[in-house]
Amino acid sequence: MTHYLGIQNDIKDLDRNNRNVPFHFPYDDLTQLPTPAMAVELIKMGAMNKPEEQASISLGTISVNGLANLRGFMGNSAADTAILEIRDRLQMQLCNEAILARAGEGEFIVIVPSKEDGEDDFDKTLEGLCESTLRPVRIDGQMFQLTFNGGFISRLPYSLIDESTRFCSFALAQSQDEGRNRVVEFTYSDLRRAQADQLLAGHIPTALQGEEFYVAYQPQLNLETQDVVGFEALARWDHPEHGTVSPGRFIPLCENSGYINALTLNLLEQICNDLPDIWERYGDIKVSMNLSPFSLLDREFIQAFIDTATAICDVKGKVSLEVVENLSIDGYESAAKNLAALREAGFDIILDDFGTGYSSLSYIRRLGASVVKIDREFVMNLNQSNHDDLAIIRSVVSLGKQFGFDVIAEGVEYANQAAILLEEGVTIGQGYLFSKPLKIDHFL
Numbered sequence: 001m002t003h004y005l006g007i008q009n010d011i012k013d014l015d016r017n018n019r020n021v022p023f024h025f026p027y028d029d030l031t032q033l034p035t036p037a038m039a040v041e042l043i044k045m046g047a048m049n050k051p052e053e054q055a056s057i058s059l060g061t062i063s064v065n066g067l068a069n070l071r072g073f074m075g076n077s078a079a080d081t082a083i084l085e086i087r088d089r090l091q092m093q094l095c096n097e098a099i100l101a102r103a104g105e106g107e108f109i110v111i112v113p114s115k116e117d118g119e120d121d122f123d124k125t126l127e128g129l130c131e132s133t134l135r136p137v138r139i140d141g142q143m144f145q146l147t148f149n150g151g152f153i154s155r156l157p158y159s160l161i162d163e164s165t166r167f168c169s170f171a172l173a174q175s176q177d178e179g180r181n182r183v184v185e186f187t188y189s190d191l192r193r194a195q196a197d198q199l200l201a202g203h204i205p206t207a208l209q210g211e212e213f214y215v216a217y218q219p220q221l222n223l224e225t226q227d228v229v230g231f232e233a234l235a236r237w238d239h240p241e242h243g244t245v246s247p248g249r250f251i252p253l254c255e256n257s258g259y260i261n262a263l264t265l266n267l268l269e270q271i272c273n274d275l276p277d278i279w280e281r282y283g284d285i286k287v288s289m290n291l292s293p294f295s296l297l298d299r300e301f302i303q304a305f306i307d308t309a310t311a312i313c314d315v316k317g318k319v320s321l322e323v324v325e326n327l328s329i330d331g332y333e334s335a336a337k338n339l340a341a342l343r344e345a346g347f348d349i350i351l352d353d354f355g356t357g358y359s360s361l362s363y364i365r366r367l368g369a370s371v372v373k374i375d376r377e378f379v380m381n382l383n384q385s386n387h388d389d390l391a392i393i394r395s396v397v398s399l400g401k402q403f404g405f406d407v408i409a410e411g412v413e414y415a416n417q418a419a420i421l422l423e424e425g426v427t428i429g430q431g432y433l434f435s436k437p438l439k440i441d442h443f444l
Helices: 036-046 067-074 076-093 122-132 158-178 188-201 204-209 247-257 260-282 299-312 329-344 361-367 387-403 415-423
Strands: 056-065 099-102 107-113 137-139 142-144 147-157 182-185 213-222 228-239 243-245 286-290 319-324 348-354 371-374 406-410 428-430
Touching (some): 036 099, 036 107, 036 158, 056 076, 056 122, 056 158, 076 107, 076 122, 076 137, 107 122, 147 158, 158 182, 188 247, 204 247, 204 260, 213 260, 228 247, 228 260, 260 299, 286 348, 319 329, 348 361, 387 406
Parallel strands (some): 228 286, 348 371, 406 428
Antiparallel strands (some): 056 107, 056 147, 137 142, 213 428, 228 243
């Protein structure tokens, strides 16, 4: 033995006492931030000298929206530059005791030991961190505006630290449901709801076998003639004990428990069986259904979906699939390939919730969308003095005319909204102004 090779890494941002960390908790390659699992270990080490009953933490999750579109529009290096810029902004505002971790493409986790004096202003801390992400990011001389969602829990007992990131995911999901640039707190009532959801998820297999899930149809109307030109098929669940279960509740449960593919095929069969009656009453109008990102990334499921549809009826040009705009960049290429297979099988593609993720034309082209749906967020407060929403609607209509895709406005609830949309060139609308989702028998 004549020589030794030594390798050192710069870990100046970590407490020297926390260096003996198990090797199976790695750092993120891009940001050099700890992963959530390692961040939890670091907090545990920092609390080793405290009595367990006195140790607690405050934890928040920040999701930066728009990075996936930036990556698809300008490439990987541009998105990576934005992520590093956001990391630096967050680190500059954190105290020495805080730990910043990276949990995903645009998701960061902040963990702070709770103050011993009982005062806790973590909500203000997280709001300040989130708002720092709103400052435009400069990349190659261009300015890009990002948005955020945040969720947090304060003074979480040390005994529940291993569940901390899971708790925050519930708050983050609620924040995302409420719109952009929201910060939501997770409470123990949320925990009880989460436990109830876990029990409800256990009923899904029985519900699929017992035909508790059914399709409700919401009509899409020509805003000028008031004729029905299409339907959106939506999943509904009538539980024998709990009654009507909200889709906002059971769809995530199906996705997280692995039953979303089975539910989608179940609904597809119902739709295909309803199509002859719909066509007899309304002519060869199109029916659309939603496709979960989880399903869209599963190549075997996509083939099963195509086989199921073609075995029951001729779907070519008759059935459209709605996919959300802000697909995870991790599965973007797979999604594009699977959508190409679906288009080849005769399905049209609709880009749902358009505008909420700052879409680029490259998304519309690469995903092969022939229709975009203006999100209800831009319709719900629509009036002639709401210049921001009007500008977005006008730009979408203009793009549709230039690049040959149709435009549908969803969430139309009032006659003045329909009138403004028609005046701006949107000819198809969907919403409670015309009908809530109902079983097909109501429309036949």
